Every structure is written in C-alpha cells, then in structure tokens.
Amino acid sequence: MKRALITGITGQDGAYLAEFLLSKGYEVHGLKRRSSLFNTGRIDHLYQDPHVEGRRLFLHYGDLTDSSSVIRILQEVRPHEIYNLGAQSHVKVSFETPEYTANGDGLGVLRVLEAIRILKMEDSCRFYQASTSELYGRASEVPQRETTPFYPRSPYGAAKLYGYWITVNYREAYGIFGCNGILFNHESPLRGETFVTRKITRGAARISLGLDDRLYLGNLDARRDWGHARDYVRAMWMMLQHHEPGDYVIATGRCHTVREFAELAFSKVGISLKWIGSGVEEKGIDADTGRVLVEVDPRYFRPTEVDVLLGDYTKARETLGWEPTVTPEELVDEMVSYDLMLAERERLCSRSGYPVHPPMEGAL
C-alpha cells in the first residue's frame, strides 16, 4: 500500500487531496498543527476511529516552522509521496506577517527537503511543492506559462519563490523527485472565507436571506483564472506519477474580474447587480430595487497588487493528460448552493432562539 504525507491537510486542498488519495487506496498521513480550537472541520468526514482496525487516515502534530517535528514525522511515516501544501496562504495577510510567512512558506519547504536528505529518502520518496501563480506577479506576458519570468508582488509571493527554487535545486543537486505545481487560483465550497470568491458567494447567500445588508470588497478590477480545487489536487497526484519530475502550470485558461465573479454569484441567488460610480465610490446595486449591496472598502486593497493572472496549461495537458473539468459557472453554482445551505441553517437557528455569532466585523 502506498503511503502519502500531506502537510496542510486541514486546508482546502489538503482535504480534497486526502479524499482523493484515500479513494486511490493510499494510506494517508497528515501533518497538523496544534490550535486552540478544532481545526479539522474540512476532514472530519474522513475521520476514522483510532480504535478500529484497518484505518488509513492518520494525523500527526507538527509544524513546518519546527524542523524536529518534520524530521520525526517523516521518520515515522516513511512516505512514498509528500505533498507540501502547508503555508500561510493569504496574500494580504502576508503584508502583515512577512517574517512568519517567509518562515513557513519559504524555509518550511527547505525543512521538508532537508528531512528527506537526512533520512536518506531521496530515492524512495517523491515530493510535491505547492507553488503558485503569485510567482508571476507583475507578469511580462499573458497568459503565463512555465517559461514566463517570475516577479512576485507580496511577501507571500517572495517566500513561495524561495520554495520554488529550492525544490528545483534539490532536484538538480541531489536527484530528489521534486515537482512544482504552479497552480492558479482554485476554489470550492471548502475555500477559506477570507478569499475573494468565497467571501462573495457567502455574502450573496447571506444577503439574499436577509442575514447581511452589504458586502465590502477591495479591487474589483483584479482578474483571476479560477478553477475548482478538486480538479487541481488530481493534477498534483498526476505530477508525482509521471516518469520524470517537472514543473507545471495548472489553470483553466479563462479569467474573470472580481466584478464579474460577483455578478455571477448574485445572479445565482436571483439578484441582478448593476454598477454605479467608479474607483472607491463604485457600488453594486440591486437592479430591481436600487438597494446598495456591494461597496468598495480600501482596507482590502494591497500595497502592491497582481492585476491579471491567466494560465496556459498546455504542458500539463500534453505531458500529463490533465484537463480541468469544472466551468466557472459550475464552480460558482456549487459554492453559492453550499453557502445558501449554511446561511439557511444559521437563519433557522436564530429564528429558533439559538445564539448565532457571525464573524467579527472586519475579520473577513
């Protein structure tokens, strides 16, 4: 039985990947960091009682900022495949916590690679690094492909740049089967609520049920190539099954503005958004009632922005046979349906007199 270790198993991609690998018959191990509240909500449905024979999902406490825990877990698990997904993954937050982000997202990659070397697992273990389209930042060409020069625009992008190159270096220096997946934005109902797509689908659902009045967003002109996380974790696995290691762009080849994504999400709850004003004064109004539903809040602007990301995934298609299967419309549909279900549940609780605590203002 193949064994895989996933760092970041409690995150969006970690949850989809764990489910995918279990369905392929793997024994799956996850590195999970300690938190003061339960943080396994995304993988609870995969949980197996530790007292039951034959379980295939195991969690280990550790942290990418702690070499000793990384080495210990690798030694215990001896995985055939490592998927390094753990990271402080929020671009805006990386401006507030640049050193922390560099430590986890940059040096964290080195710690895993060094652990492979220390334990002499270079020939027995394949390594996937969660690289990102944020490496392109202010890109010199659109669409971006594997050969497009990198120009990161955030502490997050700069930390991931180190992770990218140290993976390439350990491949060339020590023969480690290391792959970089240069993944463009990918979303799902499991996406964190502070990323723009989920913030929008959640906001549209809550506004439509009368739980919220308004949604505050930052740069409406940013353009992103949004795919579905389920398609993208399959690409990670395909990279590690190929006969030689490589670096691959994973994208859909289509991009939309944040404004367009909002229009699509609101249309799914029966609201037609119309835009008035411009710049920070721009507002999204309900075309039928004139009520303001979306406002721009400069708090969500970034000191340096990435204007347009659009990926060319030709190499992945031709070499791995990978293709995205979910359209943007289907993605929005799935996310809005899920958020409508959550909002409906909250409304029912509140109507039945149970206390409901929405996130603190400003947290999203």
Ligand code: NDP
């Ligand atoms: P999430 O933010 O949903 O998940 C991040 C995971 O990393 C969580 O499990 C988190 O744990 C864990 N983590 C954070 N810091 C540490 C640490 N110091 N040690 C161990 N684990 C840590 O991200 P996604 O699932 O969306 O993304 C997965 C990876 O792919 C990330 O590396 C991200 O940067 C990268 N990426 C994501 C893209 C996307 O569009 N989603 C695109 C390109 C790259 P906890 O649950 O405790 O917070």
Ligand code: GDR
């Ligand atoms: P991104 O995702 O920065 O691309 O990083 P995010 O959804 O945060 O932002 C996308 C674009 O939307 C603009 N935007 C807003 N963003 C947020 N979060 N909140 C807002 O209110 C808002 N309004 C407008 C942003 O300015 C930006 O241009 C994601 C992460 O998953 C990274 O880990 C990953 O590497 C990249 O995708 C590829």
